[in-house]
Amino acid sequence: MFIRKAALAAAAIAAFATLASAQGVYDLSPQQPGRPRTQPNPAAIAAIAGDARLVEPGVLTVATNASTPPLATYATDSATLVGADPDVAQLIADSLGLRLKLIPTPWADWPLGVASRKYDAAISNIGVTEQRKEKFDFSSYRAGLHGFFVKADSKVGKIAEPKDAAGLRIVLGGGTNQERILLEWSKQNVAAGLKPIELITFDDEANRLLALSSGRADVIVQPHAQLLFIQQRDRNIRRVGVLSAGWPERSDVAVATRKGAGLAQAITLALEGAYRDGTFDAALRRWGVEEERLEKPETNPRGLPKY
Structure with a gap:
């Protein structure tokens, strides 16, 4: 039996966030005092390709979908992006010595935005597939x-x-x-x-x-x-x-960057550093998704096959 209906209530998402915050389960305040931060990682910075171009100099511009709590949602001010993916984005930016700029983006829009250099990367619960690897590079960090x-x-x-x-x-x-x-x-x-x-x-x-x-x-x-x-x-x-998510195969969730943009290996090294210093685990724990931690980050890991 197949029943299909369509609708999505942004107001409902905001209400959910407010309720969860009131229960003290998640920190959905715009201030995010508990957000883990890390130090610049010289190896990761050195791995940025010489011809890599950022959307803004000194800034890592990241697209994320704000409708999937606890991965990414709006804080109680209905403006600030919070969640596990924004935390991971912050750790990557810190490691690369860059300021983070998060852009709320519908999930379906990230491929064109990254390919057209509107965003440097997308961190939005994106699964690695062999088809996507034809146009994008990936740095894995979570299990789907x-x-x-x-x-x-x-x-x-x-x-x-x-x-x-x-x-x-x-x-x-x-x-x-x-x-x-x-x-x-x-x-x-x-x-x-x-x-x-x-x-x-x-x-x-x-x-x-x-x-x-x-x-x-x-x-x-x-x-x-x-x-x-x-x-x-x-x-x-x-x-x-x-x-x-890729049954019967493993499915890796990864940071997506434009193919050949010269950022993927640097991001993977940034994630490796955050794994070592414990800030990556802290980011997942505060959003309850520590079970989804991969053993290690990889650049362009095996993706799900084309169906």
């Missing part, structure tokens, strides 16, 4: 994960493989990678003589959560970090599993 979450009182205990989801009604975003994966899971279940998975799709998160809370769906699937934020905010859902 989806989460399986259920109502707090659900009888569903664990979802780790296709058979665990047989016969369940799962709500998710239409046209997403999660949908592609779960369609394949459902095919495998049917081939094994199990019940198919019933997929219910909505474009907006509010309707997905309503479907779960009202009992129309048994499980919600979307990016893991977003569901962790909702769990802390609403206190009425719980995690029953995680899934690689």
Whole structure:
């Protein structure tokens, strides 16, 4: 069963942020006193290619999507960008001896913006794919994960493989990678003589959560970090599993720069330095996404294959 509806409420995102801040779960103040900072990294600075050109001299201009808390959202002033991705961007800028300029950017707009030199980089929960590597360089820093979450009182205990989801009604975003994966899971279940998975799709998160809370769906699937934020905010859902965003492959999340811009290796070295001095781990911990830490950053790691 496929149900598609569209809408996205920016006001709702702001309300979510205010509520989470009031509960003391996340620091969504514009001041960000706990944001980790690091020192200039000489090796990273030296790795910037001689012909690299920044949008503004002395400034690292970074695009990020402000609609995905806790990865990136607006602070309680509705203007300042905060979250795990802005924190990572700050550490990279510090390491390269640059001032950070964050630009709120719809997710679909980052490729053109980076390719046209409107932004030096995009840090916006971007997965590495072989197709994207044809136009962009990548510096990986997080694992791409989806989460399986259920109502707090659900009888569903664990979802780790296709058979665990047989016969369940799962709500998710239409046209997403999660949908592609779960369609394949459902095919495998049917081939094994199990019940198919019933997929219910909505474009907006509010309707997905309503479907779960009202009992129309048994499980919600979307990016893991977003569901962790909702769990802390609403206190009425719980995690029953995680899934690689590139199942059956590993999926790396990375900083994207224009192909051949001369910045990727410098950014990777900047991330390596932040790994060593602990500031990278501190950035992930303060937003609850430390489980998504990669073992080490890499320049242009293997990406998901073309489908």
